[in-house]
Amino acid sequence: MNISLSIDSFPVEAGLAEKLSQLVGQQDGFSELLRTEAWTSAETNGFAVLAQTEEGELLGVASAMDISGIGTFEWTVFVHPDYRRLAIGSALADGIHHGFEQRGADDAMAAFKKEDKAAASFLEGLGYEPGFTEIVYCAPASEAGALPKGSEWNEGGEEGLWELRMDGALLGSLFMEEERGELWVSGIEASTDDATALILGWSRNEAGRRGKERVLLDSDSDEEGTALFEKVGFSPVSSLTYWDRT
Numbered sequence: 001m002n003i004s005l006s007i008d009s010f011p012v013e014a015g016l017a018e019k020l021s022q023l024v025g026q027q028d029g030f031s032e033l034l035r036t037e038a039w040t041s042a043e044t045n046g047f048a049v050l051a052q053t054e055e056g057e058l059l060g061v062a063s064a065m066d067i068s069g070i071g072t073f074e075w076t077v078f079v080h081p082d083y084r085r086l087a088i089g090s091a092l093a094d095g096i097h098h099g100f101e102q103r104g105a106d107d108a109m110a111a112f113k114k115e116d117k118a119a120a121s122f123l124e125g126l127g128y129e130p131g132f133t134e135i136v137y138c139a140p141a142s143e144a145g146a147l148p149k150g151s152e153w154n155e156g157g158e159e160g161l162w163e164l165r166m167d168g169a170l171l172g173s174l175f176m177e178e179e180r181g182e183l184w185v186s187g188i189e190a191s192t193d194d195a196t197a198l199i200l201g202w203s204r205n206e207a208g209r210r211g212k213e214r215v216l217l218d219s220d221s222d223e224e225g226t227a228l229f230e231k232v233g234f235s236p237v238s239s240l241t242y243w244d245r246t
Contacts, residue, residue, distance in 0.1 A: 002054050003088065005095050010044040010065070020048070023058045023080060030078045032238065033111065034063050037180060046073065047103075049095035051088050059083045062092035064099060064108070071106035074242070093126055110243040120241075128243040135226070137217040137234040139200070141207035153202065164190075164199055171195040176203065183207045186218040193228055200232045 008016065017039045024030045031037075038044045046065035052058045060079035067074055077092045100108050112119035114133055147153070150167045163173045172190030176183065185203045190196040200217070207215040217234055219225065226236060 001086075003051055003059065003091070004054070005091060006050050006052075007047055007095060007099055008050065009047045010038070011040045011042050012048065014040055019058055020050075020061055023061060024078055027078070027081070030076075033076050033113070033240070034061070034078060035065060038065065039063070041180070045069065047099050049092050049099065051079070051092055060088045060092055062096050064096055066105075073100065073105050073108040074111045075108060076111050089122060090126070108245070110245075111240050112243070114239040114241045123243045126245070128245050131242045131244045132220055133239060133241045134218060134220050135236050136238045136240075137219065137226075137229050138214055138237045139204050139217070139232070139234040140214050141212050142201075142204040142233075143208050147202070148198070151198070164195065164202070172199050174199055174203065176206065178210075183210060183212045183215045184218060185215060188217075188219070196228060197232045200229065200234060204233065 012020075017036070020039065021031065021036050024034060024036060039048070044065060046063065048064075049062040050058060051060040058080075060077065060083065062075060062077035064073045064075035066072065075096050077089050077096070079088045079092070096108075109131065110123055110128055112123065120130075148166070151171075152165055154163050154165065155161065156163045156173060158175075160175045160177045161173060162176055164171045171192075172188065172195040174185050174189070175187040176185050178184070183203075183206070185200075188196060188199055190199055203215050203217075207213075216237075217229065219229070229236075
Protein backbone atom coordinates (compact mmCIF):
# COMPACT_ATOMS: atom_id res chain seq x y z
CA MET A 1 0.00 0.00 0.00
CA ASN A 2 1.39 3.37 -1.05
CA ILE A 3 0.70 6.09 1.50
CA SER A 4 1.39 9.79 0.99
CA LEU A 5 1.53 12.64 3.48
CA SER A 6 0.42 16.22 3.02
CA ILE A 7 0.30 19.28 5.28
CA ASP A 8 -2.68 21.66 5.31
CA SER A 9 -2.73 24.88 7.32
CA PHE A 10 -5.86 25.83 9.25
CA PRO A 11 -8.50 26.77 8.42
CA VAL A 12 -9.18 23.87 6.06
CA GLU A 13 -12.03 23.71 3.56
CA ALA A 14 -15.37 22.48 4.85
CA GLY A 15 -15.28 19.39 2.61
CA LEU A 16 -11.93 18.26 4.00
CA ALA A 17 -13.04 18.98 7.56
CA GLU A 18 -16.07 16.75 7.00
CA LYS A 19 -13.90 13.90 5.66
CA LEU A 20 -11.59 14.21 8.65
CA SER A 21 -14.52 14.22 11.07
CA GLN A 22 -15.83 11.05 9.44
CA LEU A 23 -12.40 9.44 9.82
CA VAL A 24 -12.25 10.26 13.52
CA GLY A 25 -15.94 9.54 14.13
CA GLN A 26 -16.76 8.73 17.73
CA GLN A 27 -13.48 6.94 18.43
CA ASP A 28 -12.72 7.37 22.11
CA GLY A 29 -13.27 11.12 22.20
CA PHE A 30 -10.61 11.86 19.57
CA SER A 31 -12.85 14.51 18.01
CA GLU A 32 -12.45 16.63 21.15
CA LEU A 33 -8.76 15.79 21.46
CA LEU A 34 -8.08 16.86 17.87
CA ARG A 35 -10.36 19.91 18.33
CA THR A 36 -12.15 19.17 15.06
CA GLU A 37 -14.61 22.01 15.66
CA ALA A 38 -11.73 24.49 15.18
CA TRP A 39 -10.43 23.19 11.84
CA THR A 40 -12.53 25.58 9.74
CA SER A 41 -12.13 28.64 11.97
CA ALA A 42 -10.10 31.56 10.62
CA GLU A 43 -8.95 32.19 14.20
CA THR A 44 -7.19 28.82 14.45
CA ASN A 45 -3.40 28.95 14.18
CA GLY A 46 -2.05 25.55 13.26
CA PHE A 47 -1.97 22.78 10.70
CA ALA A 48 -2.96 19.19 9.98
CA VAL A 49 -0.87 16.35 8.54
CA LEU A 50 -2.87 13.88 6.46
CA ALA A 51 -2.02 10.28 5.59
CA GLN A 52 -3.92 8.89 2.62
CA THR A 53 -3.76 6.28 -0.11
CA GLU A 54 -3.26 6.95 -3.82
CA GLU A 55 -7.04 6.72 -4.17
CA GLY A 56 -7.50 9.51 -1.62
CA GLU A 57 -8.70 7.35 1.27
CA LEU A 58 -7.78 8.99 4.57
CA LEU A 59 -6.01 6.65 6.98
CA GLY A 60 -4.81 9.01 9.68
CA VAL A 61 -4.41 12.61 10.75
CA ALA A 62 -2.28 14.62 13.14
CA SER A 63 -3.16 18.17 14.13
CA ALA A 64 -1.20 20.91 15.86
CA MET A 65 -2.60 24.17 17.20
CA ASP A 66 -1.24 27.20 19.00
CA ILE A 67 -4.10 27.30 21.50
CA SER A 68 -2.70 30.03 23.74
CA GLY A 69 -1.45 32.25 20.92
CA ILE A 70 2.08 32.46 22.34
CA GLY A 71 3.86 30.14 19.92
CA THR A 72 3.43 26.95 21.97
CA PHE A 73 1.78 24.23 19.89
CA GLU A 74 -0.20 21.25 21.17
CA TRP A 75 -0.41 18.24 18.89
CA THR A 76 -1.95 14.80 18.76
CA VAL A 77 -2.43 12.03 16.22
CA PHE A 78 -5.17 9.62 15.18
CA VAL A 79 -4.87 6.55 12.91
CA HIS A 80 -7.87 4.50 11.82
CA PRO A 81 -7.99 1.28 13.90
CA ASP A 82 -7.75 -0.89 10.76
CA TYR A 83 -4.41 0.66 9.78
CA ARG A 84 -2.52 0.84 13.04
CA ARG A 85 0.89 -0.81 13.55
CA LEU A 86 1.90 0.17 10.01
CA ALA A 87 4.15 3.06 11.16
CA ILE A 88 1.57 5.59 9.96
CA GLY A 89 1.54 7.26 13.37
CA SER A 90 5.32 7.71 13.28
CA ALA A 91 5.12 9.17 9.77
CA LEU A 92 2.44 11.62 10.90
CA ALA A 93 4.59 12.62 13.88
CA ASP A 94 7.51 13.27 11.51
CA GLY A 95 5.19 15.50 9.50
CA ILE A 96 4.21 17.39 12.64
CA HIS A 97 7.85 18.00 13.58
CA HIS A 98 8.59 19.14 10.01
CA GLY A 99 5.67 21.57 10.27
CA PHE A 100 7.10 22.95 13.51
CA GLU A 101 10.46 23.57 11.83
CA GLN A 102 8.75 25.35 8.92
CA ARG A 103 6.88 27.64 11.31
CA GLY A 104 9.74 28.23 13.73
CA ALA A 105 7.62 27.00 16.65
CA ASP A 106 9.03 28.12 20.00
CA ASP A 107 7.74 25.09 21.89
CA ALA A 108 5.50 22.08 21.36
CA MET A 109 3.77 19.51 23.53
CA ALA A 110 2.02 16.27 22.63
CA ALA A 111 -1.42 15.85 24.22
CA PHE A 112 -2.84 12.35 24.70
CA LYS A 113 -5.30 10.72 27.04
CA LYS A 114 -3.77 9.89 30.39
CA GLU A 115 -4.96 6.27 30.31
CA ASP A 116 -3.75 5.60 26.74
CA LYS A 117 -0.86 3.17 27.32
CA ALA A 118 -0.28 2.65 23.59
CA ALA A 119 0.18 6.41 23.17
CA ALA A 120 2.65 6.46 26.07
CA SER A 121 4.79 3.79 24.41
CA PHE A 122 4.52 5.60 21.06
CA LEU A 123 5.65 8.94 22.51
CA GLU A 124 8.51 7.43 24.49
CA GLY A 125 9.76 5.94 21.22
CA LEU A 126 9.76 9.45 19.74
CA GLY A 127 11.87 10.79 22.60
CA TYR A 128 9.08 12.39 24.64
CA GLU A 129 8.57 12.22 28.38
CA PRO A 130 5.43 13.00 30.41
CA GLY A 131 5.18 16.54 31.72
CA PHE A 132 1.90 17.29 33.49
CA THR A 133 -1.69 16.08 33.50
CA GLU A 134 -4.67 18.34 32.97
CA ILE A 135 -8.26 17.42 33.82
CA VAL A 136 -11.27 19.10 32.23
CA TYR A 137 -14.42 19.28 34.35
CA CYS A 138 -17.90 20.32 33.31
CA ALA A 139 -20.92 21.65 35.22
CA PRO A 140 -24.34 22.77 33.99
CA ALA A 141 -25.10 26.47 34.15
CA SER A 142 -27.30 27.58 37.02
CA GLU A 143 -29.50 30.54 37.77
CA ALA A 144 -27.78 33.43 39.47
CA GLY A 145 -28.28 33.49 43.21
CA ALA A 146 -27.51 36.05 45.87
CA LEU A 147 -23.88 36.35 46.92
CA PRO A 148 -23.04 35.92 50.60
CA LYS A 149 -23.38 39.15 52.57
CA GLY A 150 -20.30 41.31 52.28
CA SER A 151 -18.92 39.54 49.19
CA GLU A 152 -18.41 41.01 45.74
CA TRP A 153 -16.83 40.18 42.39
CA ASN A 154 -14.53 42.59 40.59
CA GLU A 155 -12.53 42.38 37.38
CA GLY A 156 -8.81 42.19 38.13
CA GLY A 157 -5.92 43.95 36.47
CA GLU A 158 -5.38 41.23 33.83
CA GLU A 159 -7.70 40.36 30.97
CA GLY A 160 -10.15 37.66 32.01
CA LEU A 161 -9.17 37.84 35.69
CA TRP A 162 -11.97 38.02 38.27
CA GLU A 163 -11.44 38.51 42.01
CA LEU A 164 -13.71 37.54 44.89
CA ARG A 165 -13.59 39.80 47.93
CA MET A 166 -15.30 39.57 51.30
CA ASP A 167 -15.57 42.84 53.23
CA GLY A 168 -12.75 44.17 51.05
CA ALA A 169 -10.36 41.26 51.70
CA LEU A 170 -9.29 39.09 48.75
CA LEU A 171 -10.60 35.51 49.08
CA GLY A 172 -9.69 34.16 45.67
CA SER A 173 -9.63 34.63 41.92
CA LEU A 174 -10.03 32.84 38.60
CA PHE A 175 -9.57 33.43 34.90
CA MET A 176 -12.66 33.26 32.71
CA GLU A 177 -12.89 33.40 28.92
CA GLU A 178 -15.20 32.41 26.11
CA GLU A 179 -13.66 30.17 23.47
CA ARG A 180 -15.61 28.96 20.43
CA GLY A 181 -18.92 29.40 22.18
CA GLU A 182 -17.89 27.70 25.43
CA LEU A 183 -17.25 29.39 28.78
CA TRP A 184 -13.96 28.26 30.35
CA VAL A 185 -12.53 28.92 33.80
CA SER A 186 -8.98 28.20 34.93
CA GLY A 187 -6.22 29.35 37.27
CA ILE A 188 -8.35 29.23 40.42
CA GLU A 189 -6.59 30.63 43.48
CA ALA A 190 -8.43 30.59 46.81
CA SER A 191 -7.63 30.98 50.49
CA THR A 192 -9.90 28.11 51.63
CA ASP A 193 -11.95 25.23 50.24
CA ASP A 194 -15.09 27.22 51.03
CA ALA A 195 -13.78 30.08 48.90
CA THR A 196 -13.04 27.64 46.07
CA ALA A 197 -16.60 26.30 46.28
CA LEU A 198 -17.97 29.85 46.21
CA ILE A 199 -15.84 30.70 43.16
CA LEU A 200 -17.01 27.61 41.26
CA GLY A 201 -20.63 28.24 42.19
CA TRP A 202 -20.35 31.79 40.88
CA SER A 203 -18.87 30.51 37.60
CA ARG A 204 -21.97 28.36 37.08
CA ASN A 205 -24.16 31.38 37.78
CA GLU A 206 -22.14 33.47 35.34
CA ALA A 207 -22.57 30.79 32.66
CA GLY A 208 -26.33 31.01 33.14
CA ARG A 209 -26.25 34.81 33.02
CA ARG A 210 -24.39 34.66 29.69
CA GLY A 211 -26.88 32.20 28.23
CA LYS A 212 -24.50 29.22 28.23
CA GLU A 213 -25.61 25.66 28.88
CA ARG A 214 -22.49 24.76 30.84
CA VAL A 215 -19.12 25.91 32.14
CA LEU A 216 -15.83 24.06 31.59
CA LEU A 217 -12.97 24.03 34.08
CA ASP A 218 -9.30 23.41 33.29
CA SER A 219 -7.36 22.06 36.25
CA ASP A 220 -4.29 20.00 37.14
CA SER A 221 -5.85 19.20 40.50
CA ASP A 222 -5.30 15.99 42.46
CA GLU A 223 -7.92 13.57 43.82
CA GLU A 224 -8.66 15.87 46.77
CA GLY A 225 -9.39 18.72 44.39
CA THR A 226 -11.58 16.46 42.25
CA ALA A 227 -13.70 15.60 45.28
CA LEU A 228 -14.21 19.31 46.01
CA PHE A 229 -15.13 20.08 42.40
CA GLU A 230 -17.65 17.25 42.30
CA LYS A 231 -19.19 18.49 45.54
CA VAL A 232 -20.22 21.73 43.80
CA GLY A 233 -21.53 20.06 40.65
CA PHE A 234 -18.45 19.62 38.42
CA SER A 235 -17.71 16.23 36.84
CA PRO A 236 -14.49 15.19 35.03
CA VAL A 237 -14.98 14.75 31.28
CA SER A 238 -11.40 14.23 30.07
CA SER A 239 -7.90 13.74 31.43
CA LEU A 240 -4.92 14.61 29.25
CA THR A 241 -1.21 14.14 29.81
CA TYR A 242 1.08 16.61 28.07
CA TRP A 243 4.42 15.26 26.86
CA ASP A 244 7.63 17.21 26.25
CA ARG A 245 10.33 16.23 23.78
CA THR A 246 13.66 15.61 25.48
